[in-house]
Amino acid sequence: MFPFMKLASEIQTLFPELTIRENVALSEATTFRLGGPCPLFIDNPAADQLPALIKALNQKEMPFLVIGQGSNLVISDNGLDCVVIRFCSDTPDIKTDGSRITVSGSTLLDDFARITVEQATGDLSYCTGIPGTVGGGIAGNAGAFGRQIGDHLVSAEIINLDGDVQTVTRDDLEFAYRHSKLKETGEIVLSATFELPPEDPAILRTERERILEFRREHHPDWHETPCAGSVFRNVEASSAAERRKAAGWFLEEAGAKNMTVGGARLYEKHANIIIGGETCTAQDVWQLSEQMKAAVQKKFDLELTREVRFLGSF
Ligand SMILES: Cc1cc2nc3c(=O)[nH]c(=O)nc-3n(C[C@H](O)[C@H](O)[C@H](O)COP(=O)(O)OP(=O)(O)OC[C@H]3O[C@@H](n4cnc5c(N)ncnc54)[C@H](O)[C@@H]3O)c2cc1C
Incomplete structure (x- = not known):
């Protein structure tokens, strides 16, 4: 076991202005509200401190991961065995x-x-x-x-x-x-x-208003409905003349829209977006994504590639 807690105090001494929290549930750092604990969590270090912080973590051989708003992540229910740094600010710079x-x-x-x-x-x-x-x-x-x-x-x-x-x-x-x-x-x-x-x-x-309206109409609002956007990448065109094909189209045709696993299900307006209810676990989302992938493979002999990043053990 890596001695994260022992080294946390050394990092804190080097960077007194950082708030370093121990044993933080990563569900609080992702839009899917999923993810078990990480040993140390550092929230929004100042940009001019980040390089020195990375150097210090390296010197102590502490594994780390930098995340942003966590809007493209599904983190394992078992959490991550590394320092997680959230580089995300409400104040635009x-x-x-x-x-x-x-x-x-x-x-x-x-x-x-x-x-x-x-x-x-x-x-x-x-x-x-x-x-x-x-x-x-x-x-x-x-x-x-x-x-x-x-x-x-x-x-x-x-x-x-x-x-x-x-x-x-x-x-x-x-x-x-x-x-x-x-x-x-x-x-x-x-x-x-x-x-x-x-x-x-x-x-x-005008374009900004149009796009905001389009998103309200077609996508879940993650503030209310836990999700991480499109699960699979759209499918590369097979020729220059062909446009990229929406993964959602293949999923819908393969009958994925009504699939559920535990607390995870598909958004009613978009077959490529998984949403979570109160009982949803990261493992539910992983298993549902496996089922979606298998359905497209079976119907179209086509292997979808995940766009959402699944981190940790599944
Ligand atoms: C409702 C909804 C709608 C969405 N719509 C779209 C869409 O239309 N188009 C689209 O492209 N995506 C969409 N997404 C997905 C997501 O918003 C994007 O992938 C977004 O760019 C992820 O940014 P993040 O800061 O949340 O990264 P995170 O999810 O926190 O991290 C994603 C990856 O980026 C890395 N990372 C984070 N910050 C940094 C950094 N500073 N430097 C280097 N690496 C970093 C992380 O290590 C991780 O590997 C949507 C998601 C949701 C929930």
Whole structure:
């Protein structure tokens, strides 16, 4: 067993302003409200402290995971055996310099999208209403309506696993559909700089309202209904002429919509979103996702790939 508690006091001495909590249920840090305990939980360290904190954890060989708003995660009921750092803030940190906008990785993506509309700094309207942080969004190249956050990123400040800060370009991050290199390396987005395509502010305001209405109509509100968005990635087109096909379509055709396992079931308006009731466990969600996958495999001989990240033991 790793001596997390013993080392917690050493980390606390090095960083007295951090709030380090022991044995925290990760259900409080995810939009699905699922997840067992982690030994140490550090909530929203200041951006200028994060590199030194990562260095200190490395020196003590303490395993760690950085999360954002936890809106793309299902964490095991058994929890995680590592330090969890939540880099997520309700206070947007955004600076504009000419046509370039630099935003902290901890800023909520929808706050960023809203502020770009209010300040008329360019078109990020497609990120309207996407839960999560800018850092989590860049790691998974979040997006909607055929556009994604990586499209307009110029550079990012990344903390590598040794705690050193590097500036990388869009090409370095190897963006693809719901993917960036960060998903493999586990490096952390400290901040990112964007140059957004110009657009008439009035058009952006209308577009934001339209998208908010669309989301209210088609997606569950995670504040009331525990969920983590789409469970499976959409299916890659088999030719350049073909558009990516919605995983939800395959799931619906395969009859997945009425499936339930324990407290987990599918959202009535979207066959690719699992929602949880009061008794729902992470294991229920895992098993339901297995059943959904099996149904599509059987009907279409097609293997769906999970978009939601299941962390820990299942
Ligand atoms: C109702 C609902 C609707 C959704 N709609 C969409 C949608 O339209 N489009 C879409 O793309 N997604 C959607 N999602 C999924 C989710 O919002 C995105 O994947 C989001 O970008 C995750 O960000 P997060 O901060 O919550 O990351 P988390 O869930 O906390 O973490 C996800 C991954 O990112 C990593 N990560 C987190 N922060 C950082 C950081 N600073 N640096 C590096 N890595 C980091 C974590 O280690 C983890 O591996 C939806 C989710 C919900 C609940």
